[in-house]
Amino acid sequence: MKQPSLDILLSKVDSKYTLVLAAAKRARTLMEDPEFEVNYRGSKPVSLAFDEIAKGKYHFELTREGIK
Template sequence: MLYPSVDALKRNIDSKYTLVAVASKRAREMQENNDCMLNKTVAKKPVGKALEEIAQGLLNLQYDDDKDNL
């Protein structure tokens, strides 16, 4: 079974596509800097650890209000 569940993750980030983008970016950052924000994780791989961080509410998503920068 998937941990954390998609329903739990969608409480923090509303879109599955955004969730994938945020988790993959955080996983790459985690691999480069070796800086997991959780002391103990269930997952062994960086993507799973990133998803656990999202589920715990440690990552915040901020949208750019300026539409001209697209």
């Protein structure tokens, strides 16, 4: 899987900090899925999270308490 460029990723968020928080949260969610190893064999969760953010598949809300 080809990694999305930083320019594309940053166009989806307001800062690099938000990008890292959103990707980390999504990666943790992917890792909690019991079928992660079966469905995404050989893929790393952070790479998948960045790909989903770039494609607009992962939607998040930035609040005062954090990303939801």
